[in-house]
Amino acid sequence: MSIEVKDVMGRTAVTVLVQASFGEIVAAMRRYAVDAVTVIDAERRPIGVVSEDDLLLKEIDPVRHSVSIFESRRRRRAHDKAAAVTAGELMTAPAITVTPRTSVRDAAQLMHARQIKQLPVIDVVTGRVIGVLRRRDVLRVFNRPAAELEKDVRTALPEGVPFTVEIDAGVVTVGGRVRRRSQAIALAEAVRAVEGVVDVVSEVVCDEDDFVVVPPLM
Secondary structure, eight states: OOOBHHHHOBSOOOEEETTOBHHHHHHHHHHHTOSEEEEEOTTSOEEEEEEHHHHHHHHHOTTTTOOOTTSOHHHHHHHHHHTOOBHHHHOBSSOOOBOTTSBHHHHHHHHHHHTOSEEEEEOTTTOOEEEEEEHHHHGGGGGOOHHHHHHHHHHHSOTTSOOEEEEETTEEEEEEEEEEHHHHHHHHHHHHTSTTOOEEEEEEEEEEOOOOOOOOOO
């Protein structure tokens, strides 16, 4: 079973309007104990995100009012943010979003690839923000009840074969017998793909090795 964003997301998203001031953004972050807020337009559609890192530039950029022509685009953008006073000027845009039906695995890969801490969740019809997915929400899949996790693991295993399954802190040990080594490898990968599995220990025995070692070309 693929766990979707709707199963773990936060139902309340902390948002600010594009014209919100620096002080209003800081106040919202402190009030709701979050490290980023979603910037929305008048229709509650996300247009960007302001994070603590964006706000910190105000403090750590000592030359924010002078820009060298030799600076990179990224560095110039940092200077601009250091001098910014509204959400529209501070935000990183466009907002990277997910929907309730996005798989948590895909969302996690997106977070890792883009190096972001949270994703606004939008309604697929209106495009409006309806929640937020944070990194801590993604990590909740590793706290699944053992019985629930075992059920999904067994669903991933081939039918008709008496496999044994043991789970300890998300580590799944699978035992049994298959005909070919390639089947044992595929089985372990299928279990590893189950949401909430931390690692797989395969104790599956195979009757024949169907992997052919090709000698290197001379």
